[in-house]
Amino acid sequence: MKNKKGFLKRFLPYYKPYAGTLALDLFCALLFSLSGLAFPVIVRELLNRLASDGSVAISAVLILGAVMVAVKLLETACRYVMITLGHIMGTRFEADLRRELYGKLMTMPASFYDRNKVGDLMSRVNNDLFDITEFSHHCPEELFIAGVRIIGIFVYLMFINVYLTLIIFASLPLFIALAFLLNGKLDENFKARRKKVGEINANIEDALSGISVVRSFGNEDVEMQKFERDNREFIEVKSKSYKIMGLFFGEVTFSTGLLYILTIVAGTIFIAKGIGGLDWVDLMTYVLFVQTLYSSIDVIITYSEQFQMGKSGFNRFAEIMDTPNELTEPQSPVTDTDYSGDIKLENVTFAYSKDGKDVLSNVNVTVESGTSVALVGPSGAGKTTIANLIPRLYDVKGGAVTIGGASVADIPLGELRKNVGIVQQNVYLFNGTVRENILYGKPGASEEQMIAAAKAAGAHEFIEKLEKGYDTECGERGVRLSGGQKQRISIARLFLKNPPVLILDEATSALDNESERVVQKSLSELCKGRTSIVIAHRLTTIRNADKIYVITEDGVAEQGTHSELMAAGGIYKSLYTMYEETA
Ligand SMILES: Nc1ncnc2c1ncn2[C@@H]1O[C@H](COP(=O)(O)OP(=O)(O)OP(=O)(O)O)[C@@H](O)[C@H]1O
Numbered sequence: 062m063k064n065k066k067g068f069l070k071r072f073l074p075y076y077k078p079y080a081g082t083l084a085l086d087l088f089c090a091l092l093f094s095l096s097g098l099a100f101p102v103i104v105r106e107l108l109n110r111l112a113s114d115g116s117v118a119i120s121a122v123l124i125l126g127a128v129m130v131a132v133k134l135l136e137t138a139c140r141y142v143m144i145t146l147g148h149i150m151g152t153r154f155e156a157d158l159r160r161e162l163y164g165k166l167m168t169m170p171a172s173f174y175d176r177n178k179v180g181d182l183m184s185r186v187n188n189d190l191f192d193i194t195e196f197s198h199h200c201p202e203e204l205f206i207a208g209v210r211i212i213g214i215f216v217y218l219m220f221i222n223v224y225l226t227l228i229i230f231a232s233l234p235l236f237i238a239l240a241f242l243l244n245g246k247l248d249e250n251f252k253a254r255r256k257k258v259g260e261i262n263a264n265i266e267d268a269l270s271g272i273s274v275v276r277s278f279g280n281e282d283v284e285m286q287k288f289e290r291d292n293r294e295f296i297e298v299k300s301k302s303y304k305i306m307g308l309f310f311g312e313v314t315f316s317t318g319l320l321y322i323l324t325i326v327a328g329t330i331f332i333a334k335g336i337g338g339l340d341w342v343d344l345m346t347y348v349l350f351v352q353t354l355y356s357s358i359d360v361i362i363t364y365s366e367q368f369q370m371g372k373s374g375f376n377r378f379a380e381i382m383d384t385p386n387e388l389t390e391p392q393s394p395v396t397d398t399d400y401s402g403d404i405k406l407e408n409v410t411f412a413y414s415k416d417g418k419d420v421l422s423n424v425n426v427t428v429e430s431g432t433s434v435a436l437v438g439p440s441g442a443g444k445t446t447i448a449n450l451i452p453r454l455y456d457v458k459g460g461a462v463t464i465g466g467a468s469v470a471d472i473p474l475g476e477l478r479k480n481v482g483i484v485q486q487n488v489y490l491f492n493g494t495v496r497e498n499i500l501y502g503k504p505g506a507s508e509e510q511m512i513a514a515a516k517a518a519g520a521h522e523f524i525e526k527l528e529k530g531y532d533t534e535c536g537e538r539g540v541r542l543s544g545g546q547k548q549r550i551s552i553a554r555l556f557l558k559n560p561p562v563l564i565l566d567e568a569t570s571a572l573d574n575e576s577e578r579v580v581q582k583s584l585s586e587l588c589k590g591r592t593s594i595v596i597a598h599r600l601t602t603i604r605n606a607d608k609i610y611v612i613t614e615d616g617v618a619e620q621g622t623h624s625e626l627m628a629a630g631g632i633y634k635s636l637y638t639m640y641e642e643t644a
């Protein structure tokens with residue numbers, strides 16, 4: 062129950078922008094519930110007249126009939142308002158939560174995405190939030206209606222016969238307690254169910270993203286088996302919830318029956334013994350109200366199921382909102398960073414996770430202002446890791462990364478990343494046209510600037526040859542571009558961004574010798590006068606770097622210019638000779 066309290070405290074503030082709408086919604090709910098009570102009252106009136114006179118004036122019947130029609134009309138109008146207004150409010154509510162969640166996901170650091178699967182996150186952004194829409198307006202409406210009805214019935218019946226009313230209402234807590242007991246079980250089950258759906262989505266996403274790998278290994282069966290296992294577990298989890306629900310509704314049916322029996326048996330005894338002047342019209346009224354009473358309780362129980370569903374959806378939302386962003390904005394930001402200054406890694410120690418092993422330990426690298434430094438070394442040594450630390454995609458564990466003397470941890474993140482351009486090892490193109498993808502480097506740039514960037518990156522020529530030129534769709538929905546073409550588009554992005562600090566992580570690795578030469582030339586042009594870090598396996602491309610660092614698993618193994626390192630005859634020389642032999 063502790064959890065529930067925290068939940069409401071957290072959830073209720075989201076109603077704030079809709080206080081007016083909710084009030085109107087609840088007002089309609091109030092009218093709706095009162096009109097529901099009017100029927101048995103009118104019927105009682107009719108029966109009473111019949112009972113006392115043995116006949117009723119037709120005009121009176123017609124008037125009461127007209128009153129009933131009016132009441133129905135009011136009820137209909139209220140229902141209309143509640144359904145439209147309520148659902149629209151719920152949708153806005155969902156949109157608010159989704160905006161907040163998406164905003165949070167946008168600011169989450171790379172490490173968060175190392176730990177969380179995209180499919181699971183998608184499931185949270187979509188499925189989980191949808192339940193909240195339904196819950197956000199139905200629960201207050203329906204619970205309010207049911208509450209008003211139960212109280213109204215209680216008060217009205219008390220006027221007819223105190224004892225019989227007390228007997229009926231005294232039995233209610235027992236039914237309700239039972240229902241809530243089952244509800245608690247449902248809550249746990251919903252949590253498990255959501256988790257399972259998240260996992261299934263994550264696995265489907267994984268398999269579909271890697272469909273070409275699945276194909277090339279002919280492993281469709283393997284994937285199908287993995288999926289089957291998940292799907293079976295899904296059935297198990299869901300079946301369990303339906304078993305609980307079965308019990309639940311069984312309980313509802315049985316208690317409604319009991320309530321009727323109780324009313325009829327006790328009521329008949331009351332009439333027979335003449336207790337409280339109860340007559341058969343009163344008993345009929347009781348029977349009619351017991352129906353409304355039980356349907357109200359039924360609503361409370363049904364909506365408490367939706368409540369649980371919405372609650373567990375909200376909790377999964379809250380879980381992400383509460384995940385601390387370990388990559389925080391600086392407390393006292395430095396805003397006058399000299400991006401043309403030296404870039405330094407000073408005694409940097411780094412691990413991808415708190416208890417993971419150190420990928421870098423006590424690494425020192427200096428890139429002097431306006432020069433180009435190359436990082437070479439075996440795969441997995443930590444070159445990309447070093448590159449990631451400069452735009453602060455991750456925080457260092459020890460030591461510091463500085464640009465122009467300012468620690469990157471003290472520079473506002475947005476500003477830092479505007480000034481550090483990076484061509485990553487894995488190029489990602491968004492769904493959209495080639496133009497949009499290049500403009501990503503500098504939203505709002507002119508057509509000429511964009512084409513100039515594409516030309517500089519050696520991409521203009523092939524883009525022109527595409528069916529729709531710059532308007533060709535790429536990304537998941539569009540044409541399949543080759544690895545090299547994608548790389549050139551990503552380089553064009555960088556040309557457009559034109560940042561003072563450049564990091565090229567295997568920027569030309571997917572190009573053939575000829576295009577590499579072209580792009581390499583423009584990259585050298587781009588690097589001119591800027592501070593840059595180049596990571597490359599093709600050692601010929603970095604021969605002219607101002608300084609070369611050889612990174613191995615033990616850190617910086619060698620450093621110097623190409624000729625110095627060749628002369629030293631160490632790791633670099635052997636790497637280089639090996640490269641030349643195989644090239
Ligand atoms: N996101 C990550 N989470 C955890 N460990 C990682 C992550 N990325 C890389 N690593 C680990 O860090 C080490 C260094 O990886 P890194 O990508 O920096 O190597 P690299 O020198 O760039 O290799 P390559 O030349 O193959 O690109 C590797 O052991 C790798 O397993």
Ligand SMILES: [Mg+2]
Nearest residue numbers: 444445446486
């Ligand atoms: Mg790498």
